[in-house]
Amino acid sequence: MIGRSERRCFLMLVVGITALCSSCTSRQNLQPQVFTNRVQKQPTGAKQNMSEAEDGQWMMPAKNFASTRYSGLDQISSANVANLRLAWTFSTGVLRGHEAAPIIADNTMYIVTPFPNTVYALDLTQPGSPVKWKYEANPASAAQGVACCDVINRGVVYSNQKIFFNTLDNFTIALDAVTGKELWKTQVGDINKGETMTMAPLVVKDRVLVGNSGGEFGVRGWLTALDISSGSIAWRAYHTGPDGDVLIGQNFHPFYSQDQGKDLGVSSWPADSWRIGGGTMWGWISYDPDLDLIYYGTGNPGPWNPEQRPGDNKWTCGIFARKPENGDAVWFYQLSPHDLHDYDGINEQLLLDLPFNGQTRKVLVRPDRNGYVYVIDRLNGQVLSANPFAYITSSNGVDLSSGKLIYNPEKDPQAGKVIREICPAAPGAKDWQPSAFSPRTGLVYIPHQNLCMDVEGVEANYIAGTPYVGANVKMYAGPGGNRGEFLAWDPIKGEKVWSIQEKFPVWSGAVATAGDVVFYGTMDGWFKAVDAKSGQLLWQFKCGSGIIGQPVSYRGPDGKQYVAVLSGVGGWSGAIVAAGLDPRDPTGALGFVNAMTDLPDASTKGGMLYVFALP
Amino acid sequence: MYLHCLSVSRRVTNFRLTLLRRFRVTFTISTIVAVLFVTSCSHKEAISAPAAQQPSHVPGVLRVCADPNNLPFSNQHLEGFENKIADLIANESGEKLEYTWWAQRRGFFRNTLKANACDVVLGVPSGFEMALTTSPYYRSSYVFVTLKDRDLNIKSFDDPELRKLKIGVQMVGDDFSNTPPAHALTRRNIIQNVRGFTLYGDYSQPSPPARILEALVNKEIDVAIAWGPLAGYFAKNSQVPLKVAVVSPQVDQPFLPFVYDISMGVRRGDQQLKDQLETIMDKRREDIDRILEQYGVPRVDKEYLAGTR
Numbered sequence: 001m002i003g004r005s006e007r008r009c010f011l012m013l014v015v016g017i018t019a020l021c022s023s024c025t026s027r028q029n030l031q032p033q034v035f036t037n038r039v040q041k042q043p044t045g046a047k048q049n050m051s052e053a054e055d056g057q058w059m060m061p062a063k064n065f066a067s068t069r070y071s072g073l074d075q076i077s078s079a080n081v082a083n084l085r086l087a088w089t090f091s092t093g094v095l096r097g098h099e100a101a102p103i104i105a106d107n108t109m110y111i112v113t114p115f116p117n118t119v120y121a122l123d124l125t126q127p128g129s130p131v132k133w134k135y136e137a138n139p140a141s142a143a144q145g146v147a148c149c150d151v152i153n154r155g156v157v158y159s160n161q162k163i164f165f166n167t168l169d170n171f172t173i174a175l176d177a178v179t180g181k182e183l184w185k186t187q188v189g190d191i192n193k194g195e196t197m198t199m200a201p202l203v204v205k206d207r208v209l210v211g212n213s214g215g216e217f218g219v220r221g222w223l224t225a226l227d228i229s230s231g232s233i234a235w236r237a238y239h240t241g242p243d244g245d246v247l248i249g250q251n252f253h254p255f256y257s258q259d260q261g262k263d264l265g266v267s268s269w270p271a272d273s274w275r276i277g278g279g280t281m282w283g284w285i286s287y288d289p290d291l292d293l294i295y296y297g298t299g300n301p302g303p304w305n306p307e308q309r310p311g312d313n314k315w316t317c318g319i320f321a322r323k324p325e326n327g328d329a330v331w332f333y334q335l336s337p338h339d340l341h342d343y344d345g346i347n348e349q350l351l352l353d354l355p356f357n358g359q360t361r362k363v364l365v366r367p368d369r370n371g372y373v374y375v376i377d378r379l380n381g382q383v384l385s386a387n388p389f390a391y392i393t394s395s396n397g398v399d400l401s402s403g404k405l406i407y408n409p410e411k412d413p414q415a416g417k418v419i420r421e422i423c424p425a426a427p428g429a430k431d432w433q434p435s436a437f438s439p440r441t442g443l444v445y446i447p448h449q450n451l452c453m454d455v456e457g458v459e460a461n462y463i464a465g466t467p468y469v470g471a472n473v474k475m476y477a478g479p480g481g482n483r484g485e486f487l488a489w490d491p492i493k494g495e496k497v498w499s500i501q502e503k504f505p506v507w508s509g510a511v512a513t514a515g516d517v518v519f520y521g522t523m524d525g526w527f528k529a530v531d532a533k534s535g536q537l538l539w540q541f542k543c544g545s546g547i548i549g550q551p552v553s554y555r556g557p558d559g560k561q562y563v564a565v566l567s568g569v570g571g572w573s574g575a576i577v578a579a580g581l582d583p584r585d586p587t588g589a590l591g592f593v594n595a596m597t598d599l600p601d602a603s604t605k606g607g608m609l610y611v612f613a614l615p
Numbered sequence: 616m617y618l619h620c621l622s623v624s625r626r627v628t629n630f631r632l633t634l635l636r637r638f639r640v641t642f643t644i645s646t647i648v649a650v651l652f653v654t655s656c657s658h659k660e661a662i663s664a665p666a667a668q669q670p671s672h673v674p675g676v677l678r679v680c681a682d683p684n685n686l687p688f689s690n691q692h693l694e695g696f697e698n699k700i701a702d703l704i705a706n707e708s709g710e711k712l713e714y715t716w717w718a719q720r721r722g723f724f725r726n727t728l729k730a731n732a733c734d735v736v737l738g739v740p741s742g743f744e745m746a747l748t749t750s751p752y753y754r755s756s757y758v759f760v761t762l763k764d765r766d767l768n769i770k771s772f773d774d775p776e777l778r779k780l781k782i783g784v785q786m787v788g789d790d791f792s793n794t795p796p797a798h799a800l801t802r803r804n805i806i807q808n809v810r811g812f813t814l815y816g817d818y819s820q821p822s823p824p825a826r827i828l829e830a831l832v833n834k835e836i837d838v839a840i841a842w843g844p845l846a847g848y849f850a851k852n853s854q855v856p857l858k859v860a861v862v863s864p865q866v867d868q869p870f871l872p873f874v875y876d877i878s879m880g881v882r883r884g885d886q887q888l889k890d891q892l893e894t895i896m897d898k899r900r901e902d903i904d905r906i907l908e909q910y911g912v913p914r915v916d917k918e919y920l921a922g923t924r
Contacts, residue, residue, distance in 0.1 A: 192818035216788040218813035303788025307801040460740040465688040467875040471791035
């Protein structure tokens, strides 16, 4: 059975409310394309796994363990969001890419800046939300030279009156949330070995879970659990190497045969290649308290070229389920075995309960970099469906009986060979930018990019005193010419419901609310509210710099609902602005510059928090 | 594997980091100045501005961009051959010599030369896109390095012996890029007996790229394939006699060169400094050759093979 069915001829019903649009003309203001006629139907039955009472706070970047980024607040609704006003702002004073989510707990907002990773606590009970305390992490300056793709940070997490976060130079730090006092600081990696940290931790019971970045430098990837009180390392699971290092033991029962066997983290690599095999962990972790399992993905294999590492290269580019207590692996599924295109498997997993063939299944939904939305049984790792949400040439679908991705051999990059139109490009159909899910509509809202790449020619390059040959990688817009898209996805039917085309990659996160509004931002600085059911643009605000941060929503001490987002362009996609790359060198930022030469005209840099409310 | 060494190397690591931090503090101030300068003009102006309007070298001070920890090329103790050549050039031009230290990793050129933190990089491949390059001052090659007492005589990637030996090769890690020997082995399907070493290495150790040669001396591998200057210097200073042989033929057809011309690199548009450097290079040719010889740099422009003992 092939999961990627022939591309459907979607019924394209463009919502014909063009009259409304005369008041809000902008080149960004494309009407959503609607792909099915089920838009106004009842919710499909998809549910957020763990329904929890809305407390008006936002204590972790993903909002909840299920990673739905859904706010139960409904004061701001599709009916009144057009009146949304700027409430207050805060400048971070940092010019690099701002990917973090503001975190709100106990009437305080916490934000962490990109390098130099300063944490601010803002007092929401006071007019203008002044700074309550500030913590300067002072990371080693040299860490900036190790970060692959801008010196970003994806956020702090709040738990038990403590703030936890990672620094670019590999420290995990715990702060007293009330005073900002440092409680502990543990070094978990080493910039000298090419490691950095950019991900936001997740706190599960008494464990702080963190992972490393740096697959490009021959880093060996891991997930590490620290004790919440002492900061000591409780366990570390590597993503290459012998079972003992990977914490694979008696409880490991992967669904598919290719993931079963002893020491596959060694035998699926040539000789000792796993020792510098990549498989880092710089993305998102979810947790199911009922099953007591954490779920997270692993990065791409590196620094080897694909031809140099025949084999599946376990356990890279896949999803692990583990016990949070001791790290024991329970199952693994490999999204992109023997990765050919830099499709890191680190994206978010939304834990939902979905009706499937008449049964309610506990699933995780993963919109992956390789272009498919996977629906996976989270008890055992079985792939229930895998449907393309983007234009794909690099593979021809997922075989649901074997679980294997079916590569297109014509798009296999090889040294000295020109390969054109590899879609999605290296950042994938969707990178780190997290989706949201609304239990009211049953839809997953996916911010993503529409990019293809050519890999051609060879040019002399130079590192550490050594000349070598580099491939000329150029990225450009995929079919349609838009480089980004924001879409609503029906995870049961496995198809697009509506989508909004954006000029630039949509590199921000998304938030869905009980007011049936979905928020996201664009790289040219527009913060947008769209109708959760139809995708219709309801409101937009032009921020000072492009938005690659994660929007959140909370209830203030005054009882009002607020929406907050960091603006400040950068990241891999925005490095042309944040790092001042030369637009004349199309291969800059690993080829991303070619697709972004007009971004400097659309956005300047600068980190600023924007908070909105109704009048 | 790497983190197992953490506790052992922490002291050294901290020491290095302190050093790096100090170097970069000096640098940061000039960066801020550079950023202010750049942001004061709009982007469109920056694009359309002719290259000649980019900042030029200010006579009186020769500001060199260099790696503080990468012998035999350069280090902060000024022990590398590029340090010696920089001395020679500054002497000849009567200029004061200053260094901006930055690990030669991704972003090196952007953060040093392009940020106007310094004016010249002593070694870059001729025609390198990120700089204006002088005429070359030496040509070297990738080399096979073996223990002399093994009496191996490997010169070509087509030598059938290579299939039986444990081979060390350096890896880069950018998407679809790698060192020419890594590609050459792959093309011949020589894979299972290859051990990869990252070119970045562990920066807390001296000269991180040299680990491949230490592994050879420790008999973890039978043959190391490395860039000539690194291998030649290591062989010259090794207690264990090593044999260094340049890769032959020089090009793996159709596209993979093992031989590179090395030039000095200045900011694009800084023609004046390029001319100045070329004049000095011509005048002091013999002294530069002598320095390269002292460091055991294998030359293929002079049919000269250094570093063999």
